[in-house]
Amino acid sequence: MKKYLIQFKPFLIFVGTFFLAYITLTLIYGFYLNTYQTNDLDAITVVSGRNAEQLMHLLNYDVVIQKNAFEPWLDVIFNGEAVIRIIEGCNAVSVMILFVAFVLAFSGKFKTTLFFILFGILSIYILNVLRIVLLTILLHHYPNQTHLLHGVLFPLIIYGFVFILWIIWINRFSKYAK
Template structure:
């Protein structure tokens, strides 16, 4: 009697399939939770997480005596960032890095290790991403004030490369040092 080739492949790729299934389940669940949270706000409101990010950007730049002013747009769902009396950038919901945090958490959960270690790494990694994002927005405001023509390079290339590069480094650290697959 011949062995079922599908079963052979399912057994062979079981760790990969478990990883993919866990990753997507965590990603979908966290995305649904986040979208449910966003549904609590009117279409012209700024959500609480984005407001907190704006507040922390203000605090960081004020710490360095920057001429900074951040306000809710009168008619749109974003925060206006004024630097040296010039409107330089806006902070929209997508700027709060929650989507990056969801991606980060989903990966760590998919390669989970000991519960306490996993939770600690998720919390510290998420905090690191949040702080990095606040610094990114503050630095982006300053750089775009001086180099407005570099918007695409700074916002579309350099800063995403830095953020995703550091998240990738956190993943590598997690898999090699703390996950159940670490040697």
């Protein structure tokens, strides 16, 4: 048994670090969400919606993103029509947590790891705001394609982007990069 523990030590350290980081960050995020009342939206989701609205205004689109009076989401009114709603899960924090846990599990030098995590979180956030903007526009024009756009294409894009970041991290900056 000891032979196998020694043989698989790098893998076990990776898995242990990944799950410890993932569970810890998920619990912290859960505590953060619990500071809000049942019908309130968390600040990260609100800021994501506000940034999507600002970008759409910059692109000269007629859009209003506002808190729903009765439910915990943001209504996106595009050209006078309610097109989508932004809920807590639309802020990409769960994707960021997954990204950070993986990078920590393959950590490198402290400063490099910290900067890559910050870069990754910021780039995932920006990509997510672009996702909200594009989903609003596309679902306005193609409302029957909700499953394809929201359920397939955009998750593929955001998770594909995270996967590319992980590949870059492992090959260029982690302690395993050569």
